[in-house]
Structure formats: structure tokens, C-alpha cells
Amino acid sequence: MHRPPHAAAGFRPDIQGLRAVAVLAVVIYHAGVSLVPGGYSGVDVFFVISGFLITSHLLSTLRDHGTIRLSDFYARRIRRILPAALTVLVLTALASVLLVPRVDVPGTLEDAAATALYMPNLLFAAQGTDYLAETSPSPFQHYWSLGIEEQFYLLWPAVLLGTFFLVRRSNRRLAAVIAALVAASFASGLVLLEVSPPWAFFSLPSRAWELGVGALAALALRHAAGRLSTAVGRVLIWSGLAGMLTGFVLLTSTTPFPGVAALLPTLSTAAVILGGSAAPHPALLTNRPMQAMGKWSYSLYLVHWPLLTIPQLAVGVEHPLPLAGTLALGALSVPLAILLHRYVEGPFRRGPARGNIRRTGPTLAMATAGSLVIAGSAYGAGLYIDRTPATAAQPAERKAGLPYPEGTPFVPSNVTPVLERAATSAPPTNGDGCHAPVKQTEPQAHCIYGNREATQDVVLFGDSHAEQWFAGVDRLARDNAMRLRTLTKASCPAVSISIERQGAPYTECDQWREGALQTIREVKPRLVVLGNYGRVTPVDDSKDLRKQWEEGLRATIDALPEGTEVVVMADTPFHDSAPASCLSRNIDDAAACDAEPEEALNASRAAVERRVAEETGARFLDMNKYLCAEHCPAIIGDILAYRDAHHLSEPMGEALAPRLAAELDKEL
Structure with missing residues (x-):
């Protein structure tokens, strides 16, 4: 076992292992393995981790500098998230044009445009997408969680900075305000789950509480660092891991989600994070394979979904891929993720601009321009394809309304509706x-x-x-x-x-x-x-x-x-x-x-x-x-x-x- 760090900040191998647990649960679930019907809750694990790490970083910045340089923060987030996300986005869009059924390409490219503008979750909510029951999902559907995180990153530093000074730098009052925001977000999710389940699932207001739980964990460790005993830490770690695994097994596609059910993966993750500050980290999380998988987890999350969905859409959802095929595709996503991490994610994150505030302006400008170009190109291509009907060259006669009809053996040029x-x-x-x-x-x-x-x-x-x-x-x-x-x-x-x-x-x-x-x-x-x-x-x-x-x-x-x-x-x-x-x-x-x-x-x-x-x-x-x-x-x-x-x-x-x-x- 690894000894825990003495503070919330710094590298936490147990959190790296949690990333591995989360991404493996999601990939196995998406591959169709029935043993983990609740594997989708791995995304909730990611939300808590993100809220914890981002808040820990921002609190350290506030402590050391008395303020948060928002532009520098956004530039760091851009270098961490966007290069890999946009690379996979472009490759997925090109593969969709080539392989996805022609009639579905315009909608797919519309999803790509929304993804490039960091709001795919809002589009999926507006479309009424049922993430847990979708039989013909978008190749970009997995970007919904990135949309929520990006929107959270956009707002949270300013919220935290303003609240920090409003409560006169009191950790106790800051925690109270954040707890109130978490409660309000959770309540909004419960209401939306009754009124509009897609908006409950995909919107930031109804999911922000999960990142907020991670933020509360960061505050708790900052305020009470060293106060947890080793015994309590062990209980928190193992009960948290048990709770996460229970969620993977017991939650299903029919579970109303998020809402009360989302408390299980969310609070379980927070328990592991809190326990890891006091007790030795279990080898289950810190062994070399799990550490490597955690390092590749972001890239793996990005590549696995289009790798699973595009082949299925290409052969038709009426011909479900066998489990052996989906497992093979899930396994193939690992080496592809390693390549993406090595040649895109890692170099940009460790690039020469890191920590150089003078490069903040160009980073923001390039990210904005790149996103707009990709969004405009995807949307324009979708419009062009949409206006070019997919038909054969010859027309057909009007025959509908006669008993025992024979089908037209081709798609006629005068088909209605197109x-x-x-x-x-x-x-x-x-x-x-x-x-x-x-x-x-x-x-x-x-x-x-x-x-x-x-x-x-x-x-x-x-x-x-x-x-x-x-x-x-x-x-x-x-x-x-x-x-x-x-x-x-x-x-x-x-x-x-x-x-x-x-x-x-x-x-x-x-x-x-x-x-x-x-x-x-x-x-x-x-x-x-x-x-x-x-x-x-x-x-x-x-x-x-x-x-x-x-x-x-x-x-x-x-x-x-x-x-x-x-x-x-x-x-x-x-x-x-x-x-x-x-x-x-x-x-x-x-x-x-x-x-x-x-x-x-x-x-x-x-x-x-x-x-x-x-x-x-x-x-x-x-x-x-x-x-x-x-x-x-x-x-x-x-x-x-x-x-x-x-x-x-x-x-x-x-x-x-x-x-x-x-x-x-x-x-x-």
C-alpha cells in the first residue's frame, strides 16, 4: 500500500486508480456486458474527482496569491482538455461521413458542431435523448459529460472567487455556501427528473451537485487535514469502493437517474477520496496497471464510444453487434487511447506554454478559433448533405393504398417523404x-x-x-x-x-x-x-x-x-x-x-x-x-x-x- 499524502493537494495515486475504475466501468458497460448494468455511473465518479481536483487547485491558488487568474486557469484547462477532445471530434466526424448511414449524417454533424461549441449536453437534452435506452445513439453522445465539465469550469472559478471574498475568507462559511449550492442543484435534479428526464440527465444545474460534492471534499480536507484517523480512513476507502461497485452492479437502465440513485456513486467516490488522505492507499487502486489505465483514462473515454457506435451504425442497429465484437472494439480502444495520450494529450499538457502566462492569450484565441472552424465546417457539411437527397436515379409510380402491395425495390427519386x-x-x-x-x-x-x-x-x-x-x-x-x-x-x-x-x-x-x-x-x-x-x-x-x-x-x-x-x-x-x-x-x-x-x-x-x-x-x-x-x-x-x-x-x-x-x- 502507498502512504497517503498529508494534504489534499499533490498527486494522489489512489485518485489515479479511481479514474481507472471509472473508465473501465463505462467502457465495459458500453460494450454491453450485462454484469455491470450500472457502469454508466462511472461518469459520476469522474464528476466527483474533477470537482475535488479543480477546487483543491483553486483553493491553493487563493491561499498563495489571494486571487484566481481566470484567463490563466482557462488556458490551462484548454491545454489539458481540448487538444485530445477536438482531435477525436474531427476524426469521429470524418468516420461518420464515411460510415454512418447517409440519412443520419446531417444529424450526426449537428452533434459534432454542438460538441465543438462545448454544449452537446444541451443539444441532447433539447432532443429528448434517453441516454440509458438509446438504441441508435450519436457517435458524439459521450461528449455530454465533457460539456457539463467545461461549463462547470467556465463558471466555478468565478463563483468560488466571489464567494471566497463574500464570506471573508472563512473556510466554514465557504463550505456552507457550497453545501447550499450542492443542495439546490440536487433538488433541481429531483424536480427535473419528474418534469423532463433528459434535462435532468444532461443539464449542468441538475448535475453540478456531483462536482460540488468533490468541492466539499476538497474543503473538508483543507479544513481538517490530519484529523482523520487511519482506521476511519480505511473504513471510508473500503466502504466507498464497495458502494461504487454496488452501483455498477445494481443500477440499471430503468433506474431513474440521476437523483437519489446518483448519491451512491457520488458519495462513495467522496468517501474514497477522504479516506485516502488518512489511510494507506489500497493496491487495488495503486498497482501499475491501474495507474497506467488512470493515466490514459481521459483518452480512453474519448475514443471508446465512437469506436463502439460507428461500426454498429454502419451495419445497422437492426443487426446488433455480438458481444465478442463489442468487447474486441472496447479492447482496441486501449491502444488507440495510448497513442492519443502519447502524441496529443500529453504533449499539449506538458508543452512549453505550461505556466507561462504570456501564452494565455494565444491559447484562448487558438482554442476559440479552432472550435468555431470545426463547428462551422461540421454544420455546413451537414447542411450540404441534408440538401442532397439519397435516392436512386429513377422515379416510381404511386401505388400505395392497394391491397397486398409489392415493395419498390429501390429508393425512387420522387420518394415522399425524402x-x-x-x-x-x-x-x-x-x-x-x-x-x-x-x-x-x-x-x-x-x-x-x-x-x-x-x-x-x-x-x-x-x-x-x-x-x-x-x-x-x-x-x-x-x-x-x-x-x-x-x-x-x-x-x-x-x-x-x-x-x-x-x-x-x-x-x-x-x-x-x-x-x-x-x-x-x-x-x-x-x-x-x-x-x-x-x-x-x-x-x-x-x-x-x-x-x-x-x-x-x-x-x-x-x-x-x-x-x-x-x-x-x-x-x-x-x-x-x-x-x-x-x-x-x-x-x-x-x-x-x-x-x-x-x-x-x-x-x-x-x-x-x-x-x-x-x-x-x-x-x-x-x-x-x-x-x-x-x-x-x-x-x-x-x-x-x-x-x-x-x-x-x-x-x-x-x-x-x-x-x-x-x-x-x-x-x-
Whole structure:
């Protein structure tokens, strides 16, 4: 064992070992090893270490010089962080252009531009990215944590300097202020976790408390250096290591995170850091392999993610790489990290400008210029690629809407929507406020279409799989001089079943559904059309989903007003991934992106829905004969049938509108 240093400052081999633990946990988790489902919390370990080291350095500067030279501090951070980060950024962007599916390249380059401007975390939060469940992640997604650290580094020296003088250089008062900031940040994370999980995960205000815990550890060691006994130090070290490893094993992708769960890796890391100031450092952290891995940890964190994601995106997320392949890629990231550390990270950090304040200005200027050039180039290239549709040279005829369709064997030059716009090809209710968002609990009473002066109503009720039939139901309403009321909500089926969303009970769905049913009972419509996405996770996992689905559908139909006709729409085909991404890799072989009916359609659930409809006097309407024959084509005629893995595109909904309206008209 190594003896501990006598102060917070100076090289700490145990912290170098903690870096190794953290990066190995992250890499193994990203490689898909199921034994460490909580390996993502290694990033939280990094946050605490960063907060501790930066605050220790700044406190030493304040003690020695009475102030903090902000420009010098920023220049040092730039030389430490940016050369390696920007090198990997540029190489990742080039590899993405060459290997990532064509339709995904503009979005990937947008991520690259945000990364170059030090705010990828804000972009991912705005996009609603689910880091723990993302099946088609950005090659730049791992930069989110660097974005948080860079934003923290930008603000923290000024905050610490101002607070230091505000509390008249009192360590006790300084600790109290920082503790209050940590508590406020933690509370904001808890609130955001309920309101907007992506912002809770990716934003600085909700994650700053983890760096703040490291700052409190630095203050504690400065104020109480030498007061911890060796015995207490040992307890802190080993309990902290046990807590970290417990988090790696017990936390999962369904754990609401950050929040209370993030206390485990965060406080455990702080315990190891505090204990290491008093007790001998364990060989588990200080042996040569762990010290080397800790030295390379930053470079390893940078290179491992694009090395894992770009090959997966290149072959298609519908074809997951085997575990042996991802482990090989994870192992390959180690020698690449060694090269990055030796030839980029290390030389810039140890360069001749180190400690030379006269070089601060050029360092800041070069960093700013380099970031702007990279961001502008990535964004401009993305715009150029986005405006050059990926299609074959020949057009196709309009064939959608015919039964048992044959797919178009290529991506036609007149395809609609174009592959690059597929994801936004949704019904008008998706953009006019009439498709309730996740957090909404009250039904949207103002959403009326068709003949607003009519005396009879038709209601479209359910989730986004009901919304995709809007064009056909709207056509029915207009043809029959009826009002159309839409009651649809994101990820919330009309079926009366309590489900989970992002690992937590989706209570907003239950409340909204009850309100929607009450609205329908008050309106007493002539016809209600139900549409539902059946691949849900029930809150009650003790009962079979099909049984719960059957009971829930029956309860919903029974809750509708007497005399109202009910149509239950069969669910549409499910693809393993968004066809647009696959098609951009197979422009001349679109059939490679078709789905097989036995996999794309859930026959057992359809049988349950058909039986419930028959027993309750409703009608079960299956429109899938217009979408599938021997295969379920991605492109039918000149129409891209799907906007993502399981939603019809708006043009396909329009093409099926006459057929759907004619079928629904039989119920009037």
C-alpha cells in the first residue's frame, strides 16, 4: 500500500486508480456486458474527482496569491482538455461521413458542431435523448459529460472567487455556501427528473451537485487535514469502493437517474477520496496497471464510444453487434487511447506554454478559433448533405393504398417523404398542440376538426398509433358532415392499463385517459376509433401482458357511452429500426429493409383484440393488408411507408385515408 499524502493537494495515486475504475466501468458497460448494468455511473465518479481536483487547485491558488487568474486557469484547462477532445471530434466526424448511414449524417454533424461549441449536453437534452435506452445513439453522445465539465469550469472559478471574498475568507462559511449550492442543484435534479428526464440527465444545474460534492471534499480536507484517523480512513476507502461497485452492479437502465440513485456513486467516490488522505492507499487502486489505465483514462473515454457506435451504425442497429465484437472494439480502444495520450494529450499538457502566462492569450484565441472552424465546417457539411437527397436515379409510380402491395425495390427519386425528412413526417395534430405531450394530464378539449358546426361527433382516441390514422378519420368526418375530436397522447394507449415510461409509472397517462373517457361520455359521439401501440411495459409485472391488455381493452370499451359505435384498429407493422436509416445504406436494394409479417405483426395480441371487439359489440379493423403481403415493404410505390420503426409516415396515412374512411363509414 502507498502512504497517503498529508494534504489534499499533490498527486494522489489512489485518485489515479479511481479514474481507472471509472473508465473501465463505462467502457465495459458500453460494450454491453450485462454484469455491470450500472457502469454508466462511472461518469459520476469522474464528476466527483474533477470537482475535488479543480477546487483543491483553486483553493491553493487563493491561499498563495489571494486571487484566481481566470484567463490563466482557462488556458490551462484548454491545454489539458481540448487538444485530445477536438482531435477525436474531427476524426469521429470524418468516420461518420464515411460510415454512418447517409440519412443520419446531417444529424450526426449537428452533434459534432454542438460538441465543438462545448454544449452537446444541451443539444441532447433539447432532443429528448434517453441516454440509458438509446438504441441508435450519436457517435458524439459521450461528449455530454465533457460539456457539463467545461461549463462547470467556465463558471466555478468565478463563483468560488466571489464567494471566497463574500464570506471573508472563512473556510466554514465557504463550505456552507457550497453545501447550499450542492443542495439546490440536487433538488433541481429531483424536480427535473419528474418534469423532463433528459434535462435532468444532461443539464449542468441538475448535475453540478456531483462536482460540488468533490468541492466539499476538497474543503473538508483543507479544513481538517490530519484529523482523520487511519482506521476511519480505511473504513471510508473500503466502504466507498464497495458502494461504487454496488452501483455498477445494481443500477440499471430503468433506474431513474440521476437523483437519489446518483448519491451512491457520488458519495462513495467522496468517501474514497477522504479516506485516502488518512489511510494507506489500497493496491487495488495503486498497482501499475491501474495507474497506467488512470493515466490514459481521459483518452480512453474519448475514443471508446465512437469506436463502439460507428461500426454498429454502419451495419445497422437492426443487426446488433455480438458481444465478442463489442468487447474486441472496447479492447482496441486501449491502444488507440495510448497513442492519443502519447502524441496529443500529453504533449499539449506538458508543452512549453505550461505556466507561462504570456501564452494565455494565444491559447484562448487558438482554442476559440479552432472550435468555431470545426463547428462551422461540421454544420455546413451537414447542411450540404441534408440538401442532397439519397435516392436512386429513377422515379416510381404511386401505388400505395392497394391491397397486398409489392415493395419498390429501390429508393425512387420522387420518394415522399425524402429519407432525410422521414422522422418529421407526422400528422398535423403532432404540430398544432392536439397530440398531448407526456406530462399533460388534462384532455385537449379544443381539438376539433371536420365540420365544427355539426351535431354528430366521431372521436379518435389513443396514443400516437391512433394519431397516425388522423387523415382517414378526418376524411370520414368531412364526408359525413361530422365533427372530429382527437384525444391522443404520446405513449398513452386508450387501453385501461397502467404502464411504465422510462422505468417509472406513467401516472400522467392514467390521469389523462380518465379525463378523455369522461369527455367522450359527455360528448356521446356516434363513433369512437381506438388505436394503440401494444409494446408496453405494465406496472404490474405479476400478470401476463396479454391478459392485462385484454382486460384493459374491455374496460375501456365498457366505459364508453351506450349507443356509441366502437372500432378497434389493429396495430401497424413494427420494424427493428427506422427504415429510412436502412434505406440510406441500401438505395438500390430497398427490399433489404422490408420486415417479415410474422415478426412485424403481433398475431397473438391482434387475436386478443379481435376477440374482445367481438364480445363487446365493437369492430376490429385490420388495415395491414394494405401494408403487407409476403413482406411488409419499407417503400410502396413512391411512398416511404414509415417515419420511424413503427409509425406510418404522413403520406402513407393520406394514401390509406380513402380506404379507412370507407371502412369506418360502414359503422355509421
